[in-house]
Amino acid sequence: MTRLTGKTALVTGAARGIGAAIAIATAFAEEGARVIVTDIDTAAGAATARAIGAEFLPLDVASEADWSRIAARVPTLDVLVNNAGVTGFEGPFDGPPPAHDPEHAQLADWRAVHAVNLDGTFLGCRYAIGAMRAAGAGAIINISSRSGLVGIPAAAAYAASKAAVRNHTKTVALYCAGQGLNIRCNSIHPAAVMTPMWEPMLGDGPDRAARAAALVADTPLRRFGEPREVAAIAVLLASDEAAYMTGAELTIDGGLLAGSAATPGG
Numbered sequence: 001m002t003r004l005t006g007k008t009a010l011v012t013g014a015a016r017g018i019g020a021a022i023a024i025a026t027a028f029a030e031e032g033a034r035v036i037v038t039d040i041d042t043a044a045g046a047a048t049a050r051a052i053g054a055e056f057l058p059l060d061v062a063s064e065a066d067w068s069r070i071a072a073r074v075p076t077l078d079v080l081v082n083n084a085g086v087t088g089f090e091g092p093f094d095g096p097p098p099a100h101d102p103e104h105a106q107l108a109d110w111r112a113v114h115a116v117n118l119d120g121t122f123l124g125c126r127y128a129i130g131a132m133r134a135a136g137a138g139a140i141i142n143i144s145s146r147s148g149l150v151g152i153p154a155a156a157a158y159a160a161s162k163a164a165v166r167n168h169t170k171t172v173a174l175y176c177a178g179q180g181l182n183i184r185c186n187s188i189h190p191a192a193v194m195t196p197m198w199e200p201m202l203g204d205g206p207d208r209a210a211r212a213a214a215l216v217a218d219t220p221l222r223r224f225g226e227p228r229e230v231a232a233i234a235v236l237l238a239s240d241e242a243a244y245m246t247g248a249e250l251t252i253d254g255g256l257l258a259g260s261a262a263t264p265g266g
């Protein structure tokens, strides 16, 4: 397994969930990359890094100062995965979770989601272009969402931020191509991948299994995806096999976006 041998890859939000899977299983480390695990959760991030013999660096993707520290520490890079993301429902909260519908959402809550998902991706891409320019080539992978492709009434900020990530991916791809740089930028759009992100919606009550089944009832493959299934797409986009792919968006959603609930004949 050597598809990423000789490449240095930095993954944000890699302490757990999809980011950890990209860093570890069937993914970057196993394909020979030197992996740099980053996260705001320093304990879990360091543990993930230890498990694969990787380096851990603390990084809040919404912090420009943090990215400057990364740039000083990791001046050249081959692969960046902008994976860190929040829904706004993480908590803990003093009272009920904040409203994220377009009628009741508070500006501060809207901005907090954009700060991580969109500003974090902008800052990551900006750093990566410089670090990859030095290396002569590179691959940027932005983890958007199927929520970036459709409206989500109860999660307006999440959906808007992920839509902007999709669009910024194409802008970065065109900018780099226009500069004559061999830096590719693509987005991945997962849906319903079983990670801790779903915990607030699943709960730990007796109806957990029923809730999980209901959440994927409209998914043609009728199951949650696994983080390693997203990681496999990230490996492809990071590798030289994807040399002609830039500005592309790949859905990994069990077929959810292939059709419509309104399809005649069901």
Ligand SMILES: NC(=O)c1ccc[n+]([C@@H]2O[C@H](COP(=O)([O-])OP(=O)(O)OC[C@H]3O[C@@H](n4cnc5c(N)ncnc54)[C@H](O)[C@@H]3O)[C@@H](O)[C@H]2O)c1
Pocket (backbone or CB within 6 Å): 012, 013, 014, 015, 016, 017, 018, 019, 038, 039, 040, 041, 059, 060, 061, 062, 083, 084, 085, 086, 116, 143, 144, 145, 146, 147, 189, 190, 191, 192, 193, 194, 195, 196, 197, 198
């Ligand atoms: N799980 C899904 O079904 C799903 C679907 C579509 C898109 N995504 C996207 O995939 C990515 C990973 O999601 P996940 O399900 O693994 O989530 P997760 O909540 O399990 O993990 C997210 C990680 O990001 C870290 N993080 C949060 N804020 C950060 C910040 N400011 N700076 C650095 N790290 C930060 C967290 O500490 C955590 O380790 C996110 O961008 C998410 O929007 C997930």
